[in-house]
Amino acid sequence: MRGIRKEFPGVVANDEVSFEVRRGEVHALLGENGAGKSTLMNILYGLYRPDGGEIRLNGKPVSFSSAREAINAGIGMVHQHFMLIPVMTVAENVVLGTEPVREGVLLDERAAARRVADMAKTFNFAVDPEALVEDISVGQQQRVEIMKALYRNADVLILDEPTAVLTPQEASDLFDILQTLRQEGMSIIFISHKLNEVLEIADRITVLRRGKTIETVSRHGATEASLARAMVGRDVLLRVDKPQAATGDVLLTVQDLHVRDDRGIEKVRGVSLDVRAGEIVGIAGVDGNGQSELIDALTGLQKIESGAVTIAGRELSHASARAALDAGIGHIPEDRQRRGLVLEFSIAENIALHDYAKPPTARSGWLFPGRMVQRAKTLIKEFDVRGGGPLTRAGGLSGGNQQKLVVAREIDRDPKVLIAAQPTRGLDVGAIEYLHRRLVAERDEGRAILLISLELEEILSLSDRILVLFEGEIVGEHTGEVSEETIGLEMLGGGEKAVA
Amino acid sequence: MNTWTARLENPLSARLRDPATTGAFGILLGAFAAFLAIPPIEARTVTWPILFGIVAAALGIWTVTRGRRRLGWGAVAAGLLGIGLGILATRSSTGNLESAFDATLVAQTLGFSTPLVFGAIGGMFSERSGVVNIGLEGMMLMGAFWGVYGADKGGSWAVGLLVAMGVGGLLALVYAFFAIHLRADQIVGGTAVNFLAVGITGYFFIELYNNNPIHNGVSLLPNVHVPGLPVNPDNPHGFVDFLGQAVGDLSILTWAGLALVILAYVVLFKTPIGLRIRACGEHPRAADTVGINVYVIRYGCVILSGMLAALGGIYLSEGPQGNGTFIFNMTNGRGFIALAAMIFGNWRPAGAAAAALLFGFSSALALKLQVYSQSAGTLFQILPYVLTLIAVAGVIGRTVAPAADGKPYAKQ
Numbered sequence: 001m002r003g004i005r006k007e008f009p010g011v012v013a014n015d016e017v018s019f020e021v022r023r024g025e026v027h028a029l030l031g032e033n034g035a036g037k038s039t040l041m042n043i044l045y046g047l048y049r050p051d052g053g054e055i056r057l058n059g060k061p062v063s064f065s066s067a068r069e070a071i072n073a074g075i076g077m078v079h080q081h082f083m084l085i086p087v088m089t090v091a092e093n094v095v096l097g098t099e100p101v102r103e104g105v106l107l108d109e110r111a112a113a114r115r116v117a118d119m120a121k122t123f124n125f126a127v128d129p130e131a132l133v134e135d136i137s138v139g140q141q142q143r144v145e146i147m148k149a150l151y152r153n154a155d156v157l158i159l160d161e162p163t164a165v166l167t168p169q170e171a172s173d174l175f176d177i178l179q180t181l182r183q184e185g186m187s188i189i190f191i192s193h194k195l196n197e198v199l200e201i202a203d204r205i206t207v208l209r210r211g212k213t214i215e216t217v218s219r220h221g222a223t224e225a226s227l228a229r230a231m232v233g234r235d236v237l238l239r240v241d242k243p244q245a246a247t248g249d250v251l252l253t254v255q256d257l258h259v260r261d262d263r264g265i266e267k268v269r270g271v272s273l274d275v276r277a278g279e280i281v282g283i284a285g286v287d288g289n290g291q292s293e294l295i296d297a298l299t300g301l302q303k304i305e306s307g308a309v310t311i312a313g314r315e316l317s318h319a320s321a322r323a324a325l326d327a328g329i330g331h332i333p334e335d336r337q338r339r340g341l342v343l344e345f346s347i348a349e350n351i352a353l354h355d356y357a358k359p360p361t362a363r364s365g366w367l368f369p370g371r372m373v374q375r376a377k378t379l380i381k382e383f384d385v386r387g388g389g390p391l392t393r394a395g396g397l398s399g400g401n402q403q404k405l406v407v408a409r410e411i412d413r414d415p416k417v418l419i420a421a422q423p424t425r426g427l428d429v430g431a432i433e434y435l436h437r438r439l440v441a442e443r444d445e446g447r448a449i450l451l452i453s454l455e456l457e458e459i460l461s462l463s464d465r466i467l468v469l470f471e472g473e474i475v476g477e478h479t480g481e482v483s484e485e486t487i488g489l490e491m492l493g494g495g496e497k498a499v500a
Numbered sequence: 501m502n503t504w505t506a507r508l509e510n511p512l513s514a515r516l517r518d519p520a521t522t523g524a525f526g527i528l529l530g531a532f533a534a535f536l537a538i539p540p541i542e543a544r545t546v547t548w549p550i551l552f553g554i555v556a557a558a559l560g561i562w563t564v565t566r567g568r569r570r571l572g573w574g575a576v577a578a579g580l581l582g583i584g585l586g587i588l589a590t591r592s593s594t595g596n597l598e599s600a601f602d603a604t605l606v607a608q609t610l611g612f613s614t615p616l617v618f619g620a621i622g623g624m625f626s627e628r629s630g631v632v633n634i635g636l637e638g639m640m641l642m643g644a645f646w647g648v649y650g651a652d653k654g655g656s657w658a659v660g661l662l663v664a665m666g667v668g669g670l671l672a673l674v675y676a677f678f679a680i681h682l683r684a685d686q687i688v689g690g691t692a693v694n695f696l697a698v699g700i701t702g703y704f705f706i707e708l709y710n711n712n713p714i715h716n717g718v719s720l721l722p723n724v725h726v727p728g729l730p731v732n733p734d735n736p737h738g739f740v741d742f743l744g745q746a747v748g749d750l751s752i753l754t755w756a757g758l759a760l761v762i763l764a765y766v767v768l769f770k771t772p773i774g775l776r777i778r779a780c781g782e783h784p785r786a787a788d789t790v791g792i793n794v795y796v797i798r799y800g801c802v803i804l805s806g807m808l809a810a811l812g813g814i815y816l817s818e819g820p821q822g823n824g825t826f827i828f829n830m831t832n833g834r835g836f837i838a839l840a841a842m843i844f845g846n847w848r849p850a851g852a853a854a855a856a857l858l859f860g861f862s863s864a865l866a867l868k869l870q871v872y873s874q875s876a877g878t879l880f881q882i883l884p885y886v887l888t889l890i891a892v893a894g895v896i897g898r899t900v901a902p903a904a905d906g907k908p909y910a911k912q
Contacts, residue, residue: 071790079789083789085782086903087782096787097776097787106771107775
């Protein structure tokens with residue numbers, strides 16, 4: 001692809017972008033959110049038309065006006081949000097649009113299933129062709145997406161942020177599959193903003209920033225720091241420097257907490273912990289080991305089966321969400337788009353979500369929009385929320401700025417205890433750096449911070465104390481230096497406690 | 501040696517013991533219990549209905565205890581209803597009974613179902629591709645009027661059929677343009693189509709026919725005589741006469757409707773085009789990314805639904821009941837009942853057809869019962885709506901619409 005240019009109303013998404021992929025290599029496209037990676041790939045896949053530049057495939061210039069043309073030319077794409085139909089079988093999803101036919105008009109279901117089974121066997125995919133897509137795991141769904149491309153004889157495979165939805169184990173399986181495909185002579189374009197996985201899988205790396213190609217480098221010689229600099233345009237502190245914690249009183253106490261999820265399964269089974277003022281306690285664990293239920297119980301969103309939650313001396317075991325907030329809990333939710341913000345509301349309205357009924361925002365049942373806007377202006381400035389003013393729709397902000405907005409609202413309420421759940425999920429390096437520094441700063445202000453994250457690295461670099469959650473129980477506690485391996489083992493239930 | 505476990509693992513017996521099977525079988529038996537007491541079988545003792553009813557209820561209880569509650573209670577209710585109806589039927593005089601439950605009831609059920617089948621299958625194509633088609637009613641009405649017009653001016657019912665399909669398809673095309681291209685709200689758009697159709701047919705009915713019933717002698721849809729069956733036996737007796745009365749003299753469209761159900765099933769579920777249609781209704785973007793033209797599929801399906809609905813409409817005016825006359829707004833909500841049948845049948849051809857037959861049956865029964873009691877007949881008329889509400893509320897297994905049904909698709 002050479003000199004590709006694409007403009008959307010008001011933005012240049014790709015500005016003279018050039019890069020090339022060789023046969024049998026894994027080529028990573030690295031860049032922050034909004035750097036133009038996905039746009040570039042949608043152009044290559046025929047979903048967008050470029051405003052300038054040319055695409056050459058095997059030396060010949062090509063131009064695709066639809067996905068079908070790109071597919072016919074041997075390009076396959078695994079989208080970030082899977083393009084699968086949940087109520088159809090794996091085989092039906094794979095052959096859709098290029099179906100095998102018998103007797104002229106009928107769909108040959110058997111041939112479809114057989115060919116999918118053959119592919120699954122060749123590449124060791126372990127996917128049942130007759131299974132419904134909604135019944136298989138996310139990792140398997142991704143393999144179905146890859147099979148869709150293989151079935152259409154793709155020799156260039158584009159993967160858009162493929163690991164975003166995978167567990168670490170599934171991601172490692174995916175990398176094995178990609179290695180196999182590369183050995184078969186396939187060219188793979190791997191889009192990501194995660195430095196470590198790019199260094200692990202890619203042969204060469206092209207960095208994009210704000211729609212422009214910055215550089216193409218070989219994996220050998222590239223480091224996380226050098227790539228981060230190219231991505232962001234300045235030096236990035238990947239490790240957080242933080243002073244020694246000065247801890248104070250215990251602000252959050254949880255005693256023998258048991259919580260059941262919506263289906264009645266006990267997900268939190270006797271968790272006890274406390275968090276002091278001025279410390280960050282990190283909870284490590286593989287997804288689905290009770291993190292969400294623990295958070296929901298602490299914030300009053302889920303009923304507690306038994307046990308006690310105390311915030312700054314106040315018993316809050318069966319309190320409502322409103323009471324938990326009033327008692328001094330701040331909550332940065334796991335899913336900012338669904339739980340953190342009302343995307344159709346403006347920034348000012350989102351900021352007023354908690355305190356809309358209290359002075360100064362409201363008095364005697366009347367809302368004062370002017371005051372809401374004033375407050376929003378102050379916070380936008382203080383927390384460096386970019387991309388709009390107080391009346392901008394929250395949904396129009398980038399992920400990093402949405403998260404800053406949530407953090408601004410929660411911290412402005414001056415909470416005693418701040419629960420930060422996956423605070424940097426899906427964010428790019430620059431925004432992660434900002435949020436990490438902010439969390440440490442809030443700790444130094446004397447807040448008690450409970451950090452729940454699936455990113456082990458984040459837990460290790462931020463926490464003063466680490467608790468490991470496995471199947472709803474705390475199976476390990478560490479203060480000070482501890483290796484990633486030790487915690488990783490405990491996260492899988494293989495710690496000392498399990499051995500003993 | 502392990503014959504017992506081998507038998508346990510035998511797929512057939514396992515399937516028979518599956519609560520879903522027993523529950524469905526129980527409901528069937530319950531219906532059969534009531535059926536025993538009415539002609540043509542007409543058991544004159546209460547023993548048989550009671551026996552079958554009890555077996556049905558027992559199967560229902562077995563099903564409930566195996567975890568399928570709704571189905572199980574359904575079977576219990578069917579069993580009890582079967583007993584009740586059976587007792588009532590055996591108590592009433594044979595003469596009354598025979599005039600209410602005779603072979604013409606079957607014929608009328610099929611007749612009333614015909615327009616519903618066409619409408620429901622038409623709606624199914626549209627909705628399976630992702631476009632809600634509330635405008636079925638209007639498209640049906642257009643078919644009813646322009647079908648007679650075509651038959652009148654063209655001199656043949658075949659011309660009427662073609663004109664009806666053409667006009668129905670045209671109105672559907674207009675609707676498709678709004679719903680697909682302009683991404684207008686499909687409920688509002690469909691409602692507008694319905695009013696538009698009332699207006700257009702009303703206007704031309706006055707303009708062309710002075711609001712008078714269209715004169716006699718219009719070429720009508722022919723009936724199909726099944727070879728070997730008596731058409732109108734003077735003194736019906738025995739099974740052959742019963743069959744002759746029931747299916748010996750049905751409209752060509754009634755048979756076409758039955759064929760359409762099978763054809764729709766094959767097309768939707770056994771061909772590549774059907775797979776693509778369903779893909780567009782479930783996840784249009786996924787379809788788009790594998791090179792399927794979502795717009796072409798949706799336009800095609802909506803136009804087809806208009807043509808099929810128009811066929812349902814022409815049956816009303818040109819069929820055995822219409823006799824070549826058009827009446828202002830003569831569809832009278834049948835398009836909506838067809839839509840209800842489609843939902844009741846869970847967006848599947850066989851289900852929709854079964855629902856259409858059930859609704860047709862309740863209309864036919866209402867007509868018969870009017871002889872004895874005006875109010876009872878009217879009460880039966882509401883049965884389709886009650887059943888639809890029950891179906892939508894998920895009492896008999898939840899109905900699931902295509903995921904992208906009613907959502908306009910915008911290419912990026």
